[in-house]
Amino acid sequence: MxxxxxxxxxxxxxxxxxxxxxxxxxxxxxxxxxxxxxxxxxxxxxxxxxxxxxxxxxxxxxxxxxxxxxxxxxxxxxxxxxxxxxxxxxxxxxxxxxxxxxxxxxxxxxxRTGYRRAWRARISAAQAERLARLEEMTRTRDEEVEFRTLCWFTDHADPVQGWKWAAQDAQHDAAINFEAxxxxxxxxxxxxxxxxxxxxxxxxxxxxxxxxxxxxxxxxxxxxxxxxxxxxxxxxxxxxxxxxxxxxxxxxxxxxxxxxxxxxxxxxxxxxxxxxxxxxx
The missing domain is CATH 3.40.50.1820 (Alpha/Beta hydrolase fold, catalytic domain)
Known part of the structure; x- marks a missing residue:
C-alpha cells in the first residue's frame, strides 16, 4: 500500500x-x-x-x-x-x-464526444499542436511540466486561473503512471x-x-x-x-x-x- x-x-x-x-x-x-x-x-x-x-x-x-x-x-x-x-x-x-x-x-x-467538443473550445490550435508534439517526445523536466499544464488547464471553467492551477499541479515530483x-x-x-x-x-x-x-x-x-x-x-x-x-x-x-x-x-x-x-x- x-x-x-x-x-x-x-x-x-x-x-x-x-x-x-x-x-x-x-x-x-x-x-x-x-x-x-x-x-x-x-x-x-x-x-x-x-x-x-x-x-x-x-x-x-x-x-x-x-x-x-x-x-x-x-x-x-x-x-x-x-x-x-x-x-x-x-x-x-x-x-x-x-x-x-x-x-x-x-x-x-x-x-468522450462532449468532452472533446469542450476541449477543442478551450484550447488554441497552437496549444493543441504543441501538446501533440510533447506527447511523442522523451520529455525534460520543464517539458513534462508544460505537457501536464497543457493536458490539465482545460478542466477548469476559467481559462486564465485554470492555467495557473494546472501549472501549479504540474510541478508535482511524482511521475505519471501511464501503464496504470x-x-x-x-x-x-x-x-x-x-x-x-x-x-x-x-x-x-x-x-x-x-x-x-x-x-x-x-x-x-x-x-x-x-x-x-x-x-x-x-x-x-x-x-x-x-x-x-x-x-x-x-x-x-x-x-x-x-x-x-x-x-x-x-x-x-x-x-x-x-x-x-x-x-x-
Whole structure:
C-alpha cells in the first residue's frame, strides 16, 4: 500500500475516505479533506504504483484500508476516475459503504464526444499542436511540466486561473503512471452501459453525484447514472469545472458537509442546482 493520510476528528458521523483520480496519478484531495475535517474523520491515500492494475485489486486495497483503520462502515467519495473506483467499491461492498460520493465522474454512456467538443473550445490550435508534439517526445523536466499544464488547464471553467492551477499541479515530483492509466481505462471502457446501470440499480446506500456544469466531462452521462441509483441525488454546481473545490469552494464545501452530516433522504429527489456565486470564494 502507498502513502496514507488521516485528518479531521472522529464524530458521530461516518468517516470519509477520499479516492483520487487519474488513473495513474497521486493524491491531490487535501483541499477537499480540509472542507470535511470539521465534521468527521477523513482518510486519503495514494493508489498503488505497481501492478496488477485492475479494478478488483484497487477495490481490494480500499477494503484493506477500511479494515486497517478499524471502520465498520464509511463514506467512500471519489473524484474523476476515483468516482468510478468508489462506485465499484460500493457495488462490491454495499454493507461497508454508508454512502457513495461520486464527484466529477464520467457517468454512463458516451462522455468522450462532449468532452472533446469542450476541449477543442478551450484550447488554441497552437496549444493543441504543441501538446501533440510533447506527447511523442522523451520529455525534460520543464517539458513534462508544460505537457501536464497543457493536458490539465482545460478542466477548469476559467481559462486564465485554470492555467495557473494546472501549472501549479504540474510541478508535482511524482511521475505519471501511464501503464496504470492505460490498463484501468481499458478495463472500465469495456464495461457495457447495461452492466453499469445494472450495478447502479443494486445500490442500496445514499449516493450523491456532484458535478460542475462547466466540467468538460459532460453532465448527461452523470445524470443517467444518478437516475439509475435507487437513492441517488444529482447536485449540479453552476460555474464550476472539473475541480469544483477550486472554482466554487464555498458551495462545494457546504454541499459535502451537508451531505455527510445530514445524509440523503431515502426517496428519489431529482436534481439540485446550486446557482452561480462569487468565484474562488
Amino acid at each position: 502507498e502513502r496514507t493520510w488521516t485528518t479531521g476528528t472522529a464524530t458521530g458521523h461516518p468517516p470519509v475516505v477520499l479516492v483520487h483520480g487519474g488513473p495513474g496519478l497521486w493524491d491531490y484531495l487535501q483541499p477537499v479533506a480540509a472542507l470535511l475535517e470539521p465534521v468527521t474523520l477523513v482518510h486519503r491515500y495514494d493508489q498503488p504504483w505497481d501492478g496488477p492494475h485492475t479494478i478488483a485489486r484497487y477495490v481490494a486495497d480500499l477494503e484493506e484500508l477500511r479494515r486497517r483503520w478499524g471502520h465498520e462502515r464509511w463514506i467512500v467519495a471519489g473524484h474523476s476516475f476515483g468516482a468510478t473506483l468508489a462506485f465499484a467499491y460500493a457495488v462490491q461492498h454495499p454493507e461497508r459503504a454508508a454512502a457513495l460520493g461520486y464527484l466529477s465522474g464520467l457517468g454512463v454512456g458516451d462522455w 492509466n492505460a490498463q484501468l481505462t481499458a478495463e472500465t471502457s469495456a464495461w457495457s452501459e447495461a452492466q453499469v446501470l445494472g450495478w447502479a440499480g443494486e445500490l442500496t446506500m445514499p449516493a450523491w453525484f456532484v458535478h460542475g456544469d462547466r466540467d468538460p466531462r459532460p453532465l448527461r452521462p452523470v445524470e443517467r447514472l444518478a437516475a439509475g441509483v435507487p437513492h441517488g441525488r444529482l447536485i449540479v454546481i453552476e460555474g464550476a469545472g472539473h475541480q469544483p473545490w477550486r472554482e466554487r469552494p464555498v458551495a462545494f464545501g457546504e454541499t459535502l458537509r451537508r451531505l455527510v452530516v445530514g445524509g440523503i433522504p431515502q426517496e428519489k429527489t431529482g436534481v439540485n442546482r446550486i446557482p452561480p456565486g462569487p468565484p474562488f470564494a
